[in-house]
Amino acid sequence: MLDHCSISHRGGIVLWSRSFTPAAEQTASSSSSPVNSLIRDALIEGRNAENKYEKDGYAVKWTFVNNLELIFVVAYQRILQLTYVDELLEALKALFVQLFQPFLSTFVASLHVSSTGKVAAVNTATTWDFTKIFEKWDRLFDDVLRGLENKAAQERKSRLKHTSIHPETAIDTILPSDADDVVPSDSGATTVDEEQIARNVQALKNRLKARGRPIAGGRRRLEAGSGRDSLPTSDSDTPTKQKSKKSKTKAQRKWGDEAPTESDMASLDFSYVDVPSPNTPAKVADVTALVDQSSLGIVKDGIYEVKDWEFASTSESSSSVLTQALHKGKEEKSSAGLLSNVFARLTGSKVLTQDDLKPVLEGMKQHLMKKNVAKEIADKVCEGVSESLVGKKVGSFQSTSSAFRQALSSSLTQILTPKTSTDLLLSIRTKLSSHFPSSQQREPYSITFVGVNGVGKSTNLSKVCFWLVQNGLRVLIAACDTFRSGAVEQLRVHVRNLSMLGVGPNGATDSKGRVELYEKGYGKDAAGIAKEAISFARDNDFDVVLIDTAGRMQDNEPLMRALAKLVSTNNPDKILFVGEALVGNEAVDQLKKFDRALRDFSSASGTGKERGIDGMIVTKWDTVDDKVGAALSMTYVTGQPIVFVGCGQTYTDLRQLRVSNVVQAILSD
Amino acid sequence: MDPIITEEAVNHNVPTPEILSQAKVISSQTLLLVSLLLAVLLAVGFFAVRKRSQSKGSSLLLVGPSGGGKTAILSTLVYKRTLRTHSSMQTNMASIALPPSTKSLRIVDVPGHPRIFDQFREYMPDAKAVAFVVDASTISRNGAVVAEHLHRVLHVLISLPPSQSPPAFAIVAHKCDALKASASATAEQLAINRVRTVLERELDKRRTSHAGGVGVESLGGEGDEGTDLGGLECTGNGEFRFAEWEGGEVSFFGTSVAVGKAVPAEDEKGKDGLAPFREWLLEL
Numbered sequence: 038m039l040d041h042c043s044i045s046h047r048g049g050i051v052l053w054s055r056s057f058t059p060a061a062e063q064t065a066s067s068s069s070s071p072v073n074s075l076i077r078d079a080l081i082e083g084r085n086a087e088n089k090y091e092k093d094g095y096a097v098k099w100t101f102v103n104n105l106e107l108i109f110v111v112a113y114q115r116i117l118q119l120t121y122v123d124e125l126l127e128a129l130k131a132l133f134v135q136l137f138q139p140f141l142s143t144f145v146a147s148l149h150v151s152s153t154g155k156v157a158a159v160n161t162a163t164t165w166d167f168t169k170i171f172e173k174w175d176r177l178f179d180d181v182l183r184g185l186e187n188k189a190a191q192e193r194k195s196r197l198k199h200t201s202i203h204p205e206t207a208i209d210t211i212l213p214s215d216a217d218d219v220v221p222s223d224s225g226a227t228t229v230d231e232e233q234i235a236r237n238v239q240a241l242k243n244r245l246k247a248r249g250r251p252i253a254g255g256r257r258r259l260e261a262g263s264g265r266d267s268l269p270t271s272d273s274d275t276p277t278k279q280k281s282k283k284s285k286t287k288a289q290r291k292w293g294d295e296a297p298t299e300s301d302m303a304s305l306d307f308s309y310v311d312v313p314s315p316n317t318p319a320k321v322a323d324v325t326a327l328v329d330q331s332s333l334g335i336v337k338d339g340i341y342e343v344k345d346w347e348f349a350s351t352s353e354s355s356s357s358v359l360t361q362a363l364h365k366g367k368e369e370k371s372s373a374g375l376l377s378n379v380f381a382r383l384t385g386s387k388v389l390t391q392d393d394l395k396p397v398l399e400g401m402k403q404h405l406m407k408k409n410v411a412k413e414i415a416d417k418v419c420e421g422v423s424e425s426l427v428g429k430k431v432g433s434f435q436s437t438s439s440a441f442r443q444a445l446s447s448s449l450t451q452i453l454t455p456k457t458s459t460d461l462l463l464s465i466r467t468k469l470s471s472h473f474p475s476s477q478q479r480e481p482y483s484i485t486f487v488g489v490n491g492v493g494k495s496t497n498l499s500k501v502c503f504w505l506v507q508n509g510l511r512v513l514i515a516a517c518d519t520f521r522s523g524a525v526e527q528l529r530v531h532v533r534n535l536s537m538l539g540v541g542p543n544g545a546t547d548s549k550g551r552v553e554l555y556e557k558g559y560g561k562d563a564a565g566i567a568k569e570a571i572s573f574a575r576d577n578d579f580d581v582v583l584i585d586t587a588g589r590m591q592d593n594e595p596l597m598r599a600l601a602k603l604v605s606t607n608n609p610d611k612i613l614f615v616g617e618a619l620v621g622n623e624a625v626d627q628l629k630k631f632d633r634a635l636r637d638f639s640s641a642s643g644t645g646k647e648r649g650i651d652g653m654i655v656t657k658w659d660t661v662d663d664k665v666g667a668a669l670s671m672t673y674v675t676g677q678p679i680v681f682v683g684c685g686q687t688y689t690d691l692r693q694l695r696v697s698n699v700v701q702a703i704l705s706d
Numbered sequence: 707m708d709p710i711i712t713e714e715a716v717n718h719n720v721p722t723p724e725i726l727s728q729a730k731v732i733s734s735q736t737l738l739l740v741s742l743l744l745a746v747l748l749a750v751g752f753f754a755v756r757k758r759s760q761s762k763g764s765s766l767l768l769v770g771p772s773g774g775g776k777t778a779i780l781s782t783l784v785y786k787r788t789l790r791t792h793s794s795m796q797t798n799m800a801s802i803a804l805p806p807s808t809k810s811l812r813i814v815d816v817p818g819h820p821r822i823f824d825q826f827r828e829y830m831p832d833a834k835a836v837a838f839v840v841d842a843s844t845i846s847r848n849g850a851v852v853a854e855h856l857h858r859v860l861h862v863l864i865s866l867p868p869s870q871s872p873p874a875f876a877i878v879a880h881k882c883d884a885l886k887a888s889a890s891a892t893a894e895q896l897a898i899n900r901v902r903t904v905l906e907r908e909l910d911k912r913r914t915s916h917a918g919g920v921g922v923e924s925l926g927g928e929g930d931e932g933t934d935l936g937g938l939e940c941t942g943n944g945e946f947r948f949a950e951w952e953g954g955e956v957s958f959f960g961t962s963v964a965v966g967k968a969v970p971a972e973d974e975k976g977k978d979g980l981a982p983f984r985e986w987l988l989e990l
Contacts, residue, residue, distance in 0.1 A: 048815070049777040049794030068773040068793075076793040077772070081819050106796070147784065150801040150812055167789060456820040458854055466915040467850070 038119060038186060040095060041065060041112040042178070043072055044133060048106070048148050053171045055178070061112070071095040071112040080108075082676055083421045083452045088123075091115055100126045102134055103428035104388065105141045109133075120192070121185040128181050133174070140170055194240075387431050389440070394423045397438045401445060408703050410666030411622045414673045422448050446700055452669065453696045455678030459652070461611070462508055468610060469580055481513070481574040483582040483607065485567075486654075487600060487635075488615035489627055490588030493656035493683060495524065497615055498585050499531035501654075501681065503688035506535060506551050510580040515570030516556040517563040517603065518587040525556050528585060538688065553579070563587065564603040571607060584609060591630035601638030604648055613680060614650045616671055617657045624670040628653075632675055650675055656683035658692070663702040668694065763832035763873065765799075765812040766987065770839035771848065771855045772818035775880040778963050779839065780815045782980060788963040793817070797825060804988055811987065823855065830862055833873040835990050837983075840877060842897035842960070843884035845904050853908030860909075860938065864953040874990055876957040877901060877948075878983060883962035894960025894982075902948060902958060910946040913938040959983050 040061040043054035056062035064070045074092045078084075080099075090097045096115040101108055109126050113119055134141070398419050405415035422444045431440045458464065465482045484501070486494045495518070502512050514532060518524035532554040555570040567584050574582045586603065589596035604612060614631055616624060632649045639648040653671050661667070668679055682692045768776040777791040777798065784800040794817035803810045811834070816826040830836075838859055840852055856877075863875060879897035887893040916938075939952045948956040962979035 043792075045792060047795045048798035049791045049817070050781055050798075051790035051792060054790060065790075070792070072792045073773075076795055077819060080795055081793075081817075081821055108795075148798045148800050150799045167785070167787065451821045454821045454824065458850075460854075460915075463912060463915045467911060470911070 038117060039111060039113045041071060043110050045108050046106055047108060053174055071097045072110050081451060083418055083448045098122050098126060100130055102130055106145055121189040125185050132177060389426050389429050389431060391427055393437050394426060397441045398423050401441060408666040409621050409664040411625045411670040413625055414670045446704055449700045449703060450696055453672055453699055457678060459678045459680050465581060481579050481582050483571055483584060483609040484611045484613060485584040485609040486613050486615055487586050487631060488588060489590055492615050492617045494615045495527050495585050497654050497656055497683045498583050500683060500688050500691040502552060502583055503535055504691055505581055512552050512581045512583060513570060513574040513579040514554050515567050515582055515584045516554060517567050517584050519559050519561050519563055520587040529554055564606045567603055567607045591627050597634040598638055601635055604635055605639040611651045613652050613654050615654045615656060618655050618661045618667045619657055620667050624667050625674050628671055628674045650677055652677050652680040654681045655679055658682045658684040663705055665699050665702045668699050763834045765814050765829060765832045765834055767826060767829055767833045767836045768815045768839055769826045769859055770818050771852050774818060774839040774841045776815045776839045780813050782963045783813060788965050790965055827862055835874040838877045839880050840901050841881050842879040842901050843881050845901050849904045849908045853905055853912060856905060857912055860953060872954050876959060876986060879960045881962055882960040897960040898958045906946055909938055913946050957986060
């Protein structure tokens with residue numbers, strides 16, 4: 038069911054991992070593995086407040102142990118609704134930490150060396166035989182996983198019983214005629230899947246066949262398990278079945294890395310419970326065996342706690358280790374009373390808990406919102422930070438709030454720091470030079486400006502144009518706003534101004550014809566004009582085409598579709614979203630919808646490649662003082678960098694964002 | 707001390723003019739002595755400070771884009787076995803002993819994710835050596851991205867304060883084992899050549915695009931952060947060559963590690979894919 042599971046250090050060293058399918062095994066070491074994508078795209082970007090990440094058909098869930106800097110990751114096929122993954126993560130976390138605590142502490146310490154002197158001793162003292170240390174973990178993991186899987190299967194089954202009524206004929210058509218005797222085969226993704234399906238179908242079929250006699254079956258089982266006081270209703274099946282299930286798994290302790298074979302499944306397949314005649318003797322034997330079990334009390338209520346399950350089900354040696362570990366953990370928890378808490382405060386080794394952080398968290402959310410960060414983003418960022426702080430130790434002179442602030446600051450820096458190059462000039466030059474030798478005509482670099490109405494698309498387009506002209510490039514402006522009256526005239530004025538102003542490094546004589554406007558009036562198809570403009574630029578040796586589009590609200594679907602058409606037919610090198618710094622909660626919605634619309638329609642239009650927003654321009658920066666939260670909201674939503682900031686009325690009022698400034702402004706009181 | 711003496715002298719010479727000359731002699735003598743002493747002290751202090759700041763750092767910085775193999779190298783050097791790794795989220799700092807000598811070295815492995823890559827600046831003042839780790843098997847595809855990273859490192863290297871002695875710099879072409887050795891060259895040489903040519907080409911592109919360009923001012927006044935990167939100056943005819951780079955010597959190594967294997971015992975070190983790199987570390 039699972040594809041990949043790993044336990045690793047935040048620094049990148051994997052302590053233990055296992056892939057359950059060959060496909061996952063293959064990708065595990067490449068940079069496109071689910072774990073790597075998770076870290077790259079979610080965790081480092083401050084998105085760790087969300088509890089699920091999806092990529093390439095995988096769903097990935099994770100949990101942290103902050104004081105030991107561990108990450109537990111589980112990846113599985115997205116289409117599977119695995120309910121037990123969260124439980125599994127928690128169980129793994131508890132067990133792993135308790136079992137390997139001393140080793141993990143030394144390990145983490147070895148990765149936090151501040152001076153060279155004393156550590157040599159530590160290094161030689163410990164032997165870093167990771168495989169040996171985590172040897173027994175493999176088996177424990179199997180036990181935990183199996184327990185949870187069984188439990189989940191059980192739940193699903195009981196749920197299914199009440200809801201699903203499929204016509205038997207339909208199942209028969211799906212079912213291959215020889216499904217009953219599928220040859221047991223070795224591990225392999227496809228075979229596993231087939232068996233799984235076959236098994237499920239078989240189970241369903243059996244159940245439908247036996248539908249007439251469920252009460253009888255229940256009674257029979259009841260007689261066998263006479264010690265218990267369950268009622269002869271269909272509901273009472275659940276605990277009984279769990280019991281029988283349990284004894285089966287006990288018999289199957291040798292489950293290794295390979296996927297379950299058909300024979301394994303057969304033994305686990307309790308759907309035969311309902312099949313009357315041939316299985317009856319075995320059934321009875323099973324149940325009587327169950328009654329003898331000492332662990333009866335634990336499972337009486339039909340709810341398994343992971344730990345309890347572990348107590349009962351692990352083999353002799355591992356169970357003793359486990360019980361020891363768990364008892365120790367409990368004792369420690371109970372003894373950690375008031376006194377030790379006070380002492381911890383005094384010695385400065387206080388460990389942060391969720392409760393400590395709660396008031397600070399709320400305060401910080403409010404603060405961020407006051408700085409004009411969208412609410413949704415403020416929540417997510419703060420929760421991500423608190424997630425990364427729970428379980429950490431704070432220094433003696435550091436209050437919780439200052440620790441939080443510090444963590445928030447570094448988190449904000451990470452979110453705002455661009456992950457792709459914002460060097461527009463370089464990418465323009467690279468494109469121009471790469472096309473030059475191959476063909477006579479070089480492809481111009483095209484930039485499309487998109488955004489809602491009145492945010493300053495045309496104005497900032499002209500600023501960018503001025504900057505490009507200053508860098509000695511020939512710019513063609515395509516007036517693709519064919520809707521708003523005066524839009525073309527506005528650009529014409531800009532072009533006139535720029536061609537008078539535009540003095541490049543090569544002197545004034547060269548400046549004539551550096552900037553031109555490509556216009557086709559109003560009411561025409563914008564995509565067509567853009568296309569003509571690009572080919573015009575190609576013929577007339579322009580370097581850059583700036584495409585101005587009409588402003589549109591993100592909810593206006595026909596207009597968004599038109600924009601996507603413009604983008605997909607012309608495939609510009611950069612799509613810049615222009616947004617104003619004044620925007621608050623709306624920023625999230627705007628960007629999400631623009632990005633979504635561009636992606637959806639561009640991928641649907643047959644070019645195959647999804648195109649989203651490549652960068653942002655934040656305008657009217659000078660109007661917001663230190664309420665610069667929009668910058669954070671925007672970068673968080675898209676993950677794309679803010680290329681420019683518009684901060685005034687003249688052509689030179691174009692700036693690049695400095696991350697440290699923005700972080701400072703956001704955090705300042 | 708000085709103010710007390712002069713004060714004394716002033717006290718003396720105001721009421722009695724006879725002692726004036728004597729006091730003057732004494733004060734001038736003591737002054738001379740004291741100033742001499744001070745000068746010596748100052749000089750000693752200055753040299754001590756200077757020596758401390760001039761003394762090389764004690765860290766080896768592993769930098770480079772994500773997925774280059776920095777953490778794998780660290781794990782091989784520190785734990786003597788190559789563990790599986792994934793993208794790092796935080797900086798690792800471990801210390802290693804270099805076997806033949808008694809020296810130990812701190813290794814700092816800075817994550818290569820572009821959002822946290824800039825953290826390497828914090829560790830620069832303590833750097834004895836900087837190794838830029840590149841995945842040689844994918845360099846042809848990722849040339850531009852790698853060059854951007856490298857450019858930032860070079861920029862920081864060249865703009866280090868003069869009080870700090872420049873750290874040794876090496877470019878490590880990692881994952882050589884992914885390349886096939888040809889008849890004329892081993893996989894290591896092949897990797898080194900490939901990495902060198904790709905990076906030189908890309909860096910030269912960056913250099914020419916910056917030359918004569920008008921950058922956009924960064925918000926909030928001056929500060930060279932991020933906007934205008936220098937550090938690509940060469941002594942030669944302008945084209946970027948590592949051999950002619952103004953920042954100092956650039957060494958190249960081809961290395962490889964095998965995931966999941968323990969490093970062979972000390973006596974057969976030659977077979978280790980990191981051997982040339984280790985030798986370089988020893989020479990530092």
